[in-house]
Amino acid sequence: MDTRKTVDLSWDEFDEVRDPRPATNDFDAVVERAISRRGFLGGALTFGSAAAVFGSGVLGSATSARAQAAGFGFTPIGIHTDFDIHVPEGYEWRPLVRWGDALFSDAEGTYSAETGVPLAASDRVFGENTDGMETFEHDGHVLLAINSEYVNPRINLPADSEGMPKNADEVTLLKNMQGVTVMEIANGANGWDVVIDSPYNRRITHETQMTMDGPAAGSALMQTNADPEGMSPKGTMNNCGSGKTLWGTYLTCEENFNGYFGATGAYEETDGLARYGIGGEGRYAYEKFDTRYDLSAEPNEPHRHGWITEIDPTDPESTPVKHTALGRFKHENAEMVQAADGRIVVYMGDDERGEFMYKYVSNGTWSEGQPTDGLLSDGTLYVAKFNDDQTGEWLALTPETTGMSAEDILVFSRMAGSAVGATTMDRPEWIAANPLRVEAYCALTNNSRRGNEGMPVNAANPRETNDYGQIVRWRPEGEDHGATGFSWDLYVMAGNPEVYDNAYGGSDNVTAGNMFNSPDGMAFSSDGLLWIQTDGDDSNEGDFAGMGNNQMLVGNPETGEIARFMTVPNGAEVTGLTWSPDRTVAFVGVQHPGGAWPDGEGKPRSSVVSVWRADGAAFG
Ligand code: FEO
Ligand code: CA
Ligand code: CA
Numbered sequence: 001m002d003t004r005k006t007v008d009l010s011w012d013e014f015d016e017v018r019d020p021r022p023a024t025n026d027f028d029a030v031v032e033r034a035i036s037r038r039g040f041l042g043g044a045l046t047f048g049s050a051a052a053v054f055g056s057g058v059l060g061s062a063t064s065a066r067a068q069a070a071g072f073g074f075t076p077i078g079i080h081t082d083f084d085i086h087v088p089e090g091y092e093w094r095p096l097v098r099w100g101d102a103l104f105s106d107a108e109g110t111y112s113a114e115t116g117v118p119l120a121a122s123d124r125v126f127g128e129n130t131d132g133m134e135t136f137e138h139d140g141h142v143l144l145a146i147n148s149e150y151v152n153p154r155i156n157l158p159a160d161s162e163g164m165p166k167n168a169d170e171v172t173l174l175k176n177m178q179g180v181t182v183m184e185i186a187n188g189a190n191g192w193d194v195v196i197d198s199p200y201n202r203r204i205t206h207e208t209q210m211t212m213d214g215p216a217a218g219s220a221l222m223q224t225n226a227d228p229e230g231m232s233p234k235g236t237m238n239n240c241g242s243g244k245t246l247w248g249t250y251l252t253c254e255e256n257f258n259g260y261f262g263a264t265g266a267y268e269e270t271d272g273l274a275r276y277g278i279g280g281e282g283r284y285a286y287e288k289f290d291t292r293y294d295l296s297a298e299p300n301e302p303h304r305h306g307w308i309t310e311i312d313p314t315d316p317e318s319t320p321v322k323h324t325a326l327g328r329f330k331h332e333n334a335e336m337v338q339a340a341d342g343r344i345v346v347y348m349g350d351d352e353r354g355e356f357m358y359k360y361v362s363n364g365t366w367s368e369g370q371p372t373d374g375l376l377s378d379g380t381l382y383v384a385k386f387n388d389d390q391t392g393e394w395l396a397l398t399p400e401t402t403g404m405s406a407e408d409i410l411v412f413s414r415m416a417g418s419a420v421g422a423t424t425m426d427r428p429e430w431i432a433a434n435p436l437r438v439e440a441y442c443a444l445t446n447n448s449r450r451g452n453e454g455m456p457v458n459a460a461n462p463r464e465t466n467d468y469g470q471i472v473r474w475r476p477e478g479e480d481h482g483a484t485g486f487s488w489d490l491y492v493m494a495g496n497p498e499v500y501d502n503a504y505g506g507s508d509n510v511t512a513g514n515m516f517n518s519p520d521g522m523a524f525s526s527d528g529l530l531w532i533q534t535d536g537d538d539s540n541e542g543d544f545a546g547m548g549n550n551q552m553l554v555g556n557p558e559t560g561e562i563a564r565f566m567t568v569p570n571g572a573e574v575t576g577l578t579w580s581p582d583r584t585v586a587f588v589g590v591q592h593p594g595g596a597w598p599d600g601e602g603k604p605r606s607s608v609v610s611v612w613r614a615d616g617a618a619f620g
């Protein structure tokens with residue numbers, strides 16, 4: 001048992017304490033029997049057996065990496081262990097926006113290196129812990145929508161707080177440091193900067209009024225004292241990855257929402273709360289100062305979080321919409337593509353040990369210029385089953401398949417996924433679809449519990465105590481994202497070939513020169529290269545020796561080759577990636593840096609940085 005205060009745990013350490021996965025599920029037992037019968041992966045997994053399973057190349061030449069030069073256009077960099085950013089020779093970087101930077105002139109100069117952001121300016125500045133982001137062009141303006149995932153209370157609150165808010169004002173300050181920023185940016189003499197006081201600039205926080213649509217909107221599970229109709233939730237929280245709709249709106253994804261709720265008195269400990277890791281002790285004590293977060297006062301409030309929320313970045317007066325049809329879980333990101341017949345498909349991961357991958361398929365179809373009504377509120381939610389023969393299927397979550405009501409399927413999607421026998425995954429993080437081929441990739445970041453009771457290895461998640469992670473990819477049948485069948489392989493199994501000569505050394509496109517752990521953020525550039533961001537162990541010791549700080553790499557889907565492009569300050573993860581409209585500048589998120597980065601003094605500041613080629617050429 002971890003004896004640290006909850007506020008000092010990482011989100012996955014907090015998950016470890018809560019451990020909402022049921023001890024077993026029927027499908028796990030089926031897989032275990034199948035694996036035992038076949039004999040593969042049984043006992044100690046060897047590199048040879050992994051190669052036998054994954055090297056057969058159902059999807060082509062994924063693992064012939066080192067034999068070919070991918071022509072990435074830069075010289076890969078080595079590892080670093082310092083408190084700085086490194087990019088290849090011929091590239092440059094500078095901060096675009098830091099935690100506490102003003103979006104409006106009335107907040108300029110309010111950030112202090114000693115005390116951070118004052119309460120009065122806390123919804124007028126860029127929030128903390130930047131994460132997913134997307135670029136939009138509108139009427140000649142360039143807009144960025146950016147998530148601020150969570151807060152570090154020890155950085156935001158006075159030193160004597162010991163990381164816990166002491167009053168309602170401190171709770172408000174922490175809440176305002178999260179959420180979403182919409183801001184205009186412009187390319188000036190020094191590069192891209194925030195346009196202060198742009199009419200597009202906007203902060204969306206825990207307090208922003210929203211609406212809700214889809215089958216679970218207005219259900220009894222959504223009704224609270226403040227909103228008896230269950231249609232008008234407040235706020236979005238723990239905004240992790242992002243998505244962009246085909247019609248130019250922003251999707252923000254609510255991930256670790258569970259930790260914000262606690263109880264000051266008795267409450268009913270339902271199966272639904274348990275499966276989502278929601279209990280009486282909140283991480284940040286919000287429940288002590290705001291009844292909305294208190295399960296003993298508002299038992300349904302947690303049901304109003306954990307959704308995909310759509311924001312129109314071009315209209316600062318617009319009301320964000322929570323789309324219940326896309327299911328409720330710890331949403332990482334939302335990758336929207338289109339089925340062959342024009343239906344909308346959204347791929348989504350649930351980032352927790354042993355949870356599932358999902359996709360939503362609309363009933364309606366869409367083409368450029370057509371109305372978008374109903375596209376994200378009327379459709380079917382599916383969950384992924386990965387068979388050990390490298391086929392898979394998307395299992396529809398319906399009252400018939402799950403025995404659950406339509407509302408319960410959406411509010412308790414995890415339980416619906418278990419009911420149909422979805423495959424337990426090693427923490428699904430970002431999903432990215434290849435723009436040049438009908439295929440998609442999901443970063444399975446790591447899973448310390450793989451191999452424990454209730455979570456046996458399966459072919460897509462083949463290593464016990466998986467500290468390194470892997471990236472799975474799938475190709476839909478008939479080259480149609482609307483199909484329910486697919487084939488799959490592992491694009492890469494991360495590992496350390498300097499420490500292990502078995503499966504923990506990684507797949508054969510992992511070398512001493514490019515090794516990494518815990519893939520997390522992912523995005524394709526327009527040239528069909530896969531950019532991979534890590535959120536892993538940056539101790540550079542033991543199993544992680546030689547991996548250095550967290551990094552951004554780029555992978556060639558055709559050859560499997562992977563090259564290191566960027567490293568970030570020790571302590572930081574790299575998360576969030578988008579480009580300027582002309583694709584000459586990448587905007588890259590640097591979350592929870594250590595040291596005093598980037599200012600060199602005072603507090604560490606989570607930031608988005610611009611990265612560009614010195615010769616001005618496009619690279620994304
Ligand atoms: Fe917010 Fe799963 O990363
Ligand atoms: Ca992530
Ligand atoms: Ca992560």
